[in-house]
Amino acid sequence: MPEDVQDIFGYALHLAQGGGKHPQAKPLKGFSGAGVLEVVEDFDGDTYRAVYTVKFGTAVYALHCFQKKSTKGIETPQHDVELIKTRLQAAAAHANGGKK
Template sequence: MALPAEVINDFGYALGAVQMGATPAQAKPWKGEGAGVLELVDNHRGDTFRAVYTVRFAKAVYVLHCFQKKSPSGIRTAQSDIDLIHERLKLAQQHYKAHHES
């Protein structure tokens, strides 16, 4: 699924600020993964889009998942999205350890 250009621009600007050490106003903690995992939320033409990222690492920001919120269970995020974020966080930890730690 492709994100709308406006959403890509909004997320890109916010993530650029994150890379410079800022916390965007629209960032909020992502529940379930603990400190250092946040989400950006962007509403566009009646749809909600999310970008989940981590700032747990001193030298890198990892975007774990971008998706359109389409949960059949109402307000809850689909379990498949939650599982994907969890798995990608593990991969980010492995990547960081292999490429940024001495």
């Protein structure tokens, strides 16, 4: 991932840790009410995404960062959605002291 993109994603996470929200952060479709946000950044003809959640107390969990390679427009590829769901469940278990 290019350094400029990493800087933007890092700043978005930094703002989230302080209770703020990056101007590019928006709810990830399909995760309503889960406090799952994504930041999308275009760089040199490629699109990158960072997905995180602020749902669990004061912790911010980075769930997935990836280069979008789908040819289906702006839709998030299904395998990435499934990975985000799995990591969201793991974050919930961690925030709950390991209990599911």
